[in-house]
Amino acid sequence: MDWKNFSYTTQWARFCHWFEGVFTSFGGKLPAVRTPLPESEQDALRARLEPLSVELEMQRLATVDAVDATARLWVTGVMVAALVLVFGAGGGVVAALAVAAFAGLGTFAIVQNAPAERYRLAVKQAFGGAVSDHLSGFSYTARPEPDANRIQSWRLFPRIDRITVEDRMTGQRMGREVALSRLTVVYGRTGGKNKRNLSVGALCTEVETGPGVEGVNVIIPHTIGPRLRDAPGKVHGLTSVATGDEGFDTRYCLWSSAPDAVASWMNVDMRARILALEGEAPILIFLPRYLAVLFPLTGLAQPFTPRPFWDPLETDQTLALFASDLADKHARLMTTLEIWPAQEAEDGPGPEGGPDGGAGPRSDA
Numbered sequence: 001m002d003w004k005n006f007s008y009t010t011q012w013a014r015f016c017h018w019f020e021g022v023f024t025s026f027g028g029k030l031p032a033v034r035t036p037l038p039e040s041e042q043d044a045l046r047a048r049l050e051p052l053s054v055e056l057e058m059q060r061l062a063t064v065d066a067v068d069a070t071a072r073l074w075v076t077g078v079m080v081a082a083l084v085l086v087f088g089a090g091g092g093v094v095a096a097l098a099v100a101a102f103a104g105l106g107t108f109a110i111v112q113n114a115p116a117e118r119y120r121l122a123v124k125q126a127f128g129g130a131v132s133d134h135l136s137g138f139s140y141t142a143r144p145e146p147d148a149n150r151i152q153s154w155r156l157f158p159r160i161d162r163i164t165v166e167d168r169m170t171g172q173r174m175g176r177e178v179a180l181s182r183l184t185v186v187y188g189r190t191g192g193k194n195k196r197n198l199s200v201g202a203l204c205t206e207v208e209t210g211p212g213v214e215g216v217n218v219i220i221p222h223t224i225g226p227r228l229r230d231a232p233g234k235v236h237g238l239t240s241v242a243t244g245d246e247g248f249d250t251r252y253c254l255w256s257s258a259p260d261a262v263a264s265w266m267n268v269d270m271r272a273r274i275l276a277l278e279g280e281a282p283i284l285i286f287l288p289r290y291l292a293v294l295f296p297l298t299g300l301a302q303p304f305t306p307r308p309f310w311d312p313l314e315t316d317q318t319l320a321l322f323a324s325d326l327a328d329k330h331a332r333l334m335t336t337l338e339i340w341p342a343q344e345a346e347d348g349p350g351p352e353g354g355p356d357g358g359a360g361p362r363s364d365a
Contacts, residue, residue: 008071008108009064013310015105031305033320035327045134045319052126053315059122063115063309071111079104116309123306123313128167131322136330138171138180142304154285154292155216155236155257157187158227161197167304169329174337177208180329182303183294188227198227202283202294203303203329205336212265213286215258219274221281222253229253245271251281273339284339293336303329 024030037045082103086096124142132140146163164184171178183204186197218232232238232255239259242249248271256262265286274284283294303325306318 006072007064007068008075009068009112009310012105012108012112016308016310031302031321033324035324037320037323041135041323042316042319045130045323046315048130048134049127049315049319052130053313056119056123056126057313060119060309060313063119067112067115067309071108074111075104075107078107112309119309120306123318124167124304127306127318127322128304131319131326132169135323135326136169136171138169141168142166144168144181151183151185153216153287154218155232155238155255156218156220156228156283156285157185157200158231158235159188160185161188162186167329173207173333176337178333178337179206180204180333182297198225200228200283200294201297203297203332204292204294205329205333206290206292207333207336207340209286209289209291209340211289213288214261215256215288217254217256217258217262217266217286219284219286220253220255221283222251223281224283241266243271247271248275251275270339277335291336291340293332293339295332 020030079100082100083096086099091099121142125140128142129140132138144165146165148160148163151157151163152160162185166182168181169179181204182201184199184201186199188198216236216238218238220229220232222229230253233240236255238255238257241254241256241259241262243254243262243266245268252274254262254266280296282296285292285294304322306313306321
């Protein structure tokens with residue numbers, strides 16, 4: 001065996017492909033194109049992305065070489081050390097090989113993490129930027145710095161430990177400022193013996209609205225755990241408000257810093273639009289001239305994510321997936337805009353609403 005050219009990345013790729021095969025054989029689904037990209041748009045985007053794809057493929061190959069060079073040193077050293085320790089402790093051959101294999105896998109996962117992340121973000125920025133600009137006219141940032149003050153202003157989370165924002169897009173729709181992003185918030189640790197971080201992963205849509213809402217208003221599904229569901233009241237001092245609509249109050253908790261004003265904008269039509277939302281019930285945050293909706297994402301739902309660095313970059317496949325993900329996000333955005341329709345954004349949902357503009361969602365994530 002030519003040790004100088006031995007590739008741990010190749011072995012890791014084989015393991016991952018095997019795991020994907022097992023996953024799909026049990027009914028699991030890998031990312032797939034749900035909304036096909038029209039041929040004309042595909043041709044235009046392909047021409048725009050092909051030069052970048054060449055550069056990214058060179059970066060990918062360089063990443064593989066760098067990871068393998070480091071892995072040949074560290075993974076091999078850890079595996080040898082594990083073998084020696086197990087044998088020295090009187091373990092058998094099978095036990096020694098098993099421990100060494102697991103130690104090697106763990107070490108490789110650590111070694112490849114940072115280079116893999118740099119490559120992943122580079123592909124996301126290239127493809128996400130091109131697709132968002134060409135198809136939607138949105139600006140795109142793969143990994144912006146989170147705006148913690150904005151998220152704190154929602155008065156939703158009991159304590160924010162970490163915020164991660166990806167795929168931040170900003171622009172305009174129907175004359176209103178809009179923003180989309182993939183948001184993950186780690187908001188606290190549970191107590192007791194089995195301590196663990198609590199987190200929310202969601203597609204976050206933000207839209208500019210008209211006047212009508214007063215204060216901070218948080219609408220949370222009853223299905224969410226009590227630590228998050230009750231935080232607007234217990235931690236942030238908001239007041240629980242019952243709308244009198246049994247269907248709505250059974251599904252959602254409504255918290256407000258201006259409870260006396262809720263009835264003026266949370267009318268029958270508004271409640272009906274929220275109840276009509278498909279899929280798992282989202283979290284909604286209404287502020288003056290601003291609405292944010294958090295649509296839950298499962299752990300496997302990772303939009304705008306390319307294939308890992310150990311697989312060759314395929315321009316057409318990556319382009320099709322990114323365009324399909326954008327279509328899904330855009331549908332959620334349009335749903336959010338419909339919660340507060342354009343006419344109400346201009347005239348205001350309450351009796352005293354009037355057209356006097358608004359700041360809308362911030363574009364700095």
